[in-house]
Structure formats: structure tokens, C-alpha cells
Amino acid sequence: MKLKKLIEDYDIEAVLISSKYSLRYFTGFTGTTGIALAFAEKRFFFTDFRYVVQAKEQVEPNGFTVVKVERGAIDTLAEYIKNSGVKKLGVEDKHVTIAEYSDYKSKFEDINFVSLGDSLEKIRMIKREDEIDKIKKAVEIADEVFKLVVPEIKEGVTEKYLSNFMEYHMKRLGGEGPSFETIIASNYRSALPHGVASDKKIEKEGFVKFDFGVYYDGYVSDITRTVYYGENPSEKHLEIYNIVLEAQKLACSSVKPGITCSELDKIARDYITEKGYGDYFGHGLGHGIGVEIHEFPYVNAKTETILEEGMIITIEPGIYLEGFGGVRIEDDVVVRKNGGEILNKTSKELMILK
């Protein structure tokens, strides 16, 4: 339905879907070699002998007919395009390479190519309930993994030991693996917003920041928790933790249809700024999640997208003090009619692990 509307809006006859995540979303295909051609009414999926069986199982329920191709789909695609009388064809200009495009231009006769920009990605913004269920399950696994890793935080183990432990359990619990490179940043490294797990050993008296997620049936979760490891958190540790926590809760409780992304960002940012740490929150409040870890809408000061029912966004304010440490707290939140539904069950109160 959404593809049909896109075809009408762009005044084209068909769309060529070639990028990994758009293929996954529109056709259901999880293999590595395939391309789809969608008309307003008919839809075709081209793949080679290696993937024909898998493709039939995955794409036919989504209305695509599988076409088996020999060595490269372009010649077969060209026939279908010609026989269907296509004059204007939408392409994913943000994914198709110059070499592929040059191939299209030489093989597809008399075609006007229309750049679709982010249009296919934007269709994915509003999630169906079956998509939300998969994300819920991905969040559930992440919550469980966090519960398991907490007792493993000990002096002398490395951040990489912890991330490896977590990724093992993600898969043991039915996930397909991490949805992005697991971030574990301890003590001074917690001030790095994106400090992926390193060989640094865990030491007492400092924050340990975990930012991680899981793929479940093609959908991601994304969660951040920051704990304190040691006996004596300083006033400053407690202060910045509580500011981030309040800002995060405030933003979560402000989620509702009708608010813009920039307004939501401003709520958390203003709170942190009032408390004197605005300069130390150097990234946006959050982003959409779905088949990719970063999707539309982006929740930052510049995005005027209006939140709608069925969107799922992360809410993840932070404060990062170089040389000292940093805190980020992040939940995945579904936009519901009456407000935000927070999917994560892991407590956000500061854990002080002795």
C-alpha cells in the first residue's frame, strides 16, 4: 500500500529496491543477493539459484513473485522493465553506486531515473504491531543480558571480556547478535560518548557505561545504562547521574503524538542546561529504531518531524566530562495515543556495585 502511494506521489511506474534494509523491510528477504521491482500492482523479486528456495518462503507472503536469474539480475530486469512499458523508474540514489547506475543506464532502454532520496526509509518510520512485538522481544533480551552482566563487573576484567560475555548471551537467548558494536566505557572512558569495549580493565571508583542492543528476527533494540562501580561515588558522580536521569524521565513522559522531535529534544536539553551541564550533552536526544539501529525520525534540535502513533524512538540524554567520566541513560519508547510506552524494564536508578 505504501509503495503504491509512493509510486503515485513520485509519478513513476515502478521502484527498484536494491538496498539491504529496504529489501528486508519490503520483501522480507534476508539473503545477500537479490533485487526487487515493484509496480503499483505487481511486484517481482529477482535472485539466483542459491536463494530461490529461501526467497519463495520469505518474499511471496509479502506479495512478491520470485524470478530466478542467471549471473546478475540486470538483463532479466531490463526485460521486465521494457515489457512493462516503464518510462520513469524510482531508484535508491543513496545506495545505488555509480558503477551500478552506469550499468542500469546502458541496459534499461529509454528510462528516466528518479531519485527517491530517503523516501523508502521514511515509509519505515511508523511501525506495525508485529514490528513492535519484535522490537519488544529484542528489548527483552537486552534487559536479560544486562541482568546477567552486572555480576560480572569485577576489578581486573576487561571491557572486552564483558562485551564478549554479553554477545554470547544475546545469541544464547535467541537474538541474532548485537545490533551495533557494543559500547562499554569504564572510568575516564565513560566520558567518550561512543567508547566501544576496549582492553581497558575495570577499576573501582568510577562509572561503567553500557550501550548495546540486540537483533531479534531482523529488528533491533538499543539500551544504555550507567552503573557506579566502587564504594564512594563523589558528589559530582551523583549529581550528573541524577541530572541525566531526571532529563531522561522528563523526556520519556513528554512523548506523545503531535510533539515535534526538536521540542522533545529541547525538553531534556533545557533541563540539563538549567543545571549547568548543557555544554556537556553534545549529541541529539535520540533516533528511530527498526530494521536498522538508526532510522527516521532523528530526535535532535533540528528535526521538525512530528511524532506519530507507532513510531519507536530512543531517549538517551547524557553528560560527558572529559577526564572524569560520563553518564547516559537510554530507553526505547513507542509513541502511543496517550503517551510514550517505555519498552525497557531495567531499572534506571543508580546501581552502586561494591
Place this chain on the structure above:
Amino acid sequence: MKLKKLIEDYDIEAVLISSKYSLRYFTGFTGTTGIALAFAEKRFFFTDFRYVVQAKEQVEPNGFTVVKVERGAIDTLAEYIKNSGVKKLGVEDKHVTIAEYSDYKSKFEDINFVSLGDSLEKIRMIKREDEIDKIKKAVEIADEVFKLVVPEIKEGVTEKYLSNFMEYHMKRLGGEGPSFETIIASNYRSALPHGVASDKKIEKEGFVKFDFGVYYDGYVSDITRTVYYGENPSEKHLEIYNIVLEAQKLACSSVKPGITCSELDKIARDYITEKGYGDYFGHGLGHGIGVEIHEFPYVNAKTETILEEGMIITIEPGIYLEGFGGVRIEDDVVVRKNGGEILNKTSKELMILK
């Protein structure tokens, strides 16, 4: 040096390096956001504030000067290109998207873009000794992981359990993770050349095929071993195993500088064909490995590339009998002056696990 030659060969003034693996190879950068501009003499690497510290450490030893850019490198790149009087600029047409290219065309004034095809990738074919050492280490970890997983092969455990176990140990042993999706295919699934680990449980009396590899310091290994699990391998199990083993050994001992890829493929293929199974070896004999799991040269019937000292290729013949099972045996082999140096130490004799 090799970039300088490429610039001369293409009669251009500079090369824009933008793809992940080419950046990794030429500049040493392991982050996600950066682009390089290489002239015959000078080289620049453009990245934003998040990666400046990391980039200096990684790219300066390789002769690149770090340039810090604000939100998107294109404007800064355009200045450098203009100020250097570039008229012809080489681009990675197999990686640059239509949208990026259109951005280049609008921002870079009076420039002729020259498509480099696979030229940057082909520079990577011949490995330096420090690259070979990294691949050796990646192979060593893979050998160790295989030793650990063998005792875990038991009735009732799933293929995914085994792959998760292996990936945990890859990282525990210092690897960065799997170099591709781990293939574990048991019993009838072993007839699938690329059967990634599934929820299927291990059962007695059949092959279990493992095809996996490890990333170590940015370089991959790739190994396949097939074991028999059960008491009573049939004559056919033993027959096809031994044919593949002989073909693999024959090809390994034929590796030397001067032989072409197609000649090497033919040696293994002819042996399997003589034994009556030529139709069941439906893929090429192997491929190069390096910073990517599949690199030049591709070792198949159509590739006329001549093997040279310092190339590293896989040798991986197989026989796949649908519904019955399949065998593949694979080593990583360095082309040396006097022949092939097989990096894998894991035995290739059939293991029958009871």
C-alpha cells in the same frame, strides 16, 4: 608507492578514497566516518571531531595528514581539490553512490571524474610480510577455536549453539570476531555450500561442516573442516571425503608463482571430475583473503590472473550431494617463491567422532 603508480597509470592528479576497506588498507583508519584524498606526493585524511584523535594515531604513520572537518567533508574537500588545481580525480565508482556523486559534481568545480573500477582492490592482492603475519595470527585463532569446538559436537545441541560457542572463543582468544557469518551445516544440511548455522540439532551419522574465520587486527582467516559424527560412515561418506581431500592436497601442492588461477582450479576440478563428481563441485576453488573475506584474485575457471609471491588464497574444493550431505576442506595458502605455504595446522584427515 602503489597509489603513486595508480595516479600515473590513470593520468589523474588525485584519488578520492571513500570505501571502508580501501580506507582501512591505505590509511589504517578503523573508524566509520572519514574520506581520503591522495595526490602523488601528498595525502590528506578528512574526519570530524569525533575521530580526530584516533585518525592522527592511525593514519599519520601511513603518510596521511589529518584535516578536521565540520558536518560533512565535501566542502573542505572541494577547497583542497580546487586549491591543488586538480583536473582529473579518480573515484571508487563501485562504492560511491549516485547521491554522493551528484554532491561531488555540484561541489567540485571543473573536475573530470575517472572511474577506478577494481584498481584499488587489486593493489591489495600482494601482501606485505606484516599483513601475512596478521593473517597467520587470524588462522592460528581459527585453528584453536576448531580444537575447542570439536568436543562440543554432541547429539541434541544446535548448530547455533556451536557457532555462538565458537564466536565467543574467537573473541576470548584476541580476535575481533567472525570474519563472516559462521557456517555450520550438519547431516543433510552439509550439502548446502553456504548453510549458516541454524536451529537444527546435531544428529548421529552424518557430516558436520564448519566454515568460519576470524578477524585479527583487521585481517581475516577462512577455514573449512568437515567431520563425521557417528559410528558408521557409509562407503559414500568415506569416498567423497577422500576425493575432496586428495583434490585439496593436489591443489595446495600445485600453488606456485606463475600458475594461473584457472589452471589451479582445473587441477582440483579435473581430479574430482575423473572420480565422477565434477557436477557436484559447483563453485570456484578459492579466493584471495586480506582485509576482506573475498578479495582478488578469485580462483576459478574464468580467472587468468597469474599467481605471484605474496598473494594469499583459499583452496576449498567440495562435493555436495543433495539430501545426502557434503564435504568441503579449506586452507589459507601463501604463494611463496618455491610453492604454497599452508597456514592452517588443523589436520585434514577425516575425524570420526563417536
